[in-house]
Amino acid sequence: MAVVEYARHDGVALLGDIYVPDGPGPFPALIGVHGGGWQQGSRDIYKHWGPFLAARGYVLLAVDYRTAAPGRKSYPDAVHDVRAAVQFLKGEAASYKVDPARVALIGDSAGGHLATLVALAGDHPTFAGAYLDDKHAAQSTKVKCAVGVYGIYDMVRQWNSDQISRPRNQISEQFLGAAPMDDRRVFFDASPMSYVTMANNNTAFLLTYGTEDDIVDRGQSDDFLLALKQAKFWARNAVIQGWGHYWMGTSPEDPATGAALFAPRLLRFLEDML
Numbered sequence: 001m002a003v004v005e006y007a008r009h010d011g012v013a014l015l016g017d018i019y020v021p022d023g024p025g026p027f028p029a030l031i032g033v034h035g036g037g038w039q040q041g042s043r044d045i046y047k048h049w050g051p052f053l054a055a056r057g058y059v060l061l062a063v064d065y066r067t068a069a070p071g072r073k074s075y076p077d078a079v080h081d082v083r084a085a086v087q088f089l090k091g092e093a094a095s096y097k098v099d100p101a102r103v104a105l106i107g108d109s110a111g112g113h114l115a116t117l118v119a120l121a122g123d124h125p126t127f128a129g130a131y132l133d134d135k136h137a138a139q140s141t142k143v144k145c146a147v148g149v150y151g152i153y154d155m156v157r158q159w160n161s162d163q164i165s166r167p168r169n170q171i172s173e174q175f176l177g178a179a180p181m182d183d184r185r186v187f188f189d190a191s192p193m194s195y196v197t198m199a200n201n202n203t204a205f206l207l208t209y210g211t212e213d214d215i216v217d218r219g220q221s222d223d224f225l226l227a228l229k230q231a232k233f234w235a236r237n238a239v240i241q242g243w244g245h246y247w248m249g250t251s252p253e254d255p256a257t258g259a260a261l262f263a264p265r266l267l268r269f270l271e272d273m274l
Contacts, residue, residue: 001050006063007084007134014081016063016088017043018096019050025097028104028274029059030147031085035109035248038068038078038175045108048251048259056267058274059098061089065114073177075190080130082118083141091136104145104274108248109216110171112151113192116224119146119203120195143203145274147266149248150209150216153224155187156180161217196227204234204273208262210243234273238265 007014021027030053032046046062053060065081068074086103093100107115121127122141131137152158152172159172159180173179176186188194205228207221221237228235240247240261247258254260 004061004088006061006088007081007131009066009077009081009084009131012066014064014066014084015043016061016085017046017050019054019060019062020096021054021057021059023057023097026093026099027057027059027097028102028270029061029089029096029098030104030106030270031082031089031115032060032062033065033082033085033105033107033111033115034062035107035111036067037169037171038074038110038113039171040067041111045249048249048253052252052263058270059089059096061085068174070174073175075176075186076127076130078114078175079117079127079190082114083122083127084131084134084136086118086122086141086143087134087136087139090139101144102274103143104147104270105143106147106149107151108149109245110152110175112148113153116146116148116151116153116192116205117190117195119143119205120192120200124195126189145204145206145270147269148205148207148221148224149262150213150218150245151192151207151221151224152216153192153220155191156184157217157220159187165215193224193227196224196231196233198231201228201231201233204269206236206238206266206269208238208240208265210240210245210247210258212242212244215245236269238262
C-alpha cells in the first residue's frame with residue numbers, strides 16, 4: 001500500500017491509499033469512497049478491502065475528501081474531490097498498472113451517495129470544470145461500474161428521514177447548506193436519482209444493504225434499483241440478511257462479518273461487469 005496525493009483543492013491536500021496487485025497488469029481498478037454522514041470517516045474503512053481486492057487482481061484507491069462541519073457545508077466540494085480521484089487514477093493509470101477503461105466506484109452510506117453521483121453525473125455541467133488546474137482535469141469521470149453500499153440516493157428522502165432518526169443532526173442539510181424548503185433545487189441536483197435516464201445508462205450498478213439497517217432507509221436502495229432498471233441500466237442488488245449499517249469496514253475474510261457475506265457477490269459482479 002502507498003499513500004498518494006491525488007489532488008489539491010483550495011489548499012487542501014487530498015490523500016488516498018492505493019493497493020496494487022503483484023504482476024505486470026494492467027488491472028481493473030476501484031475507487032473507494034468512505035461514509036460518515038458527509039461529516040466524518042476516513043479512507044481507513046477500506047483497509048481490509050485493499051489487500052483482499054489486490055490479491056484477486058484489482059487495484060483499489062481508497063480516498064479521503066472534504067467533509068462538512070457545523071456552519072460549513074461540503075457540497076459540491078466533496079463531489080469535486082471524488083471526481084478528481086477518478087481523473088487521477090485514469091491519468092496515472094500506467095504508474096499504477098491500471099486499465100483506464102476498467103474503472104469502478106464503490107462507496108458506503110454517504111460515500112455511496114458520492115460514488116453513485118459521480119458515476120452518473122461526474123461529467124454533467126452541474127459538476128464539470130470546477131478545478132481546471134488539476135493535472136488530470138481533462139479526463140472524463142465516466143466509469144464502467146458503480147457499487148452502492150447502504151447508500152443515499154434521494155436527498156429529500158434522506159432529509160425527511162433525518163427528522164426522525166437524527167433531529168439534532170440534520171446531516172443532509174449540513175452537507176448541502178440548506179433545507180428543502182429553502183432550496184429544493186440543490187437537493188435535486190445532489191441526488192443520484194436525478195440522473196437516472198435512458199440516455200445515461202452505460203454504467204453497471206450493484207446495490208447492497210442489510211435487512212436490519214436503521215440508519216439509512218433501505219427503501220432508498222429499492223427505489224434507486226427500480227429506477228435504474230426502468231431506465232435500462234444493468235443493475236442488481238445484494239441483500240445482506242440480518243445485518244444493519246456500518247459493516248463495510250469489517251474484514252471480508254472474517255466469516256463472522258457482513259463484509260464476508262457481501263464479498264462473493266461483489267467479486268462476481270466485478271468479474272462479470274468490470
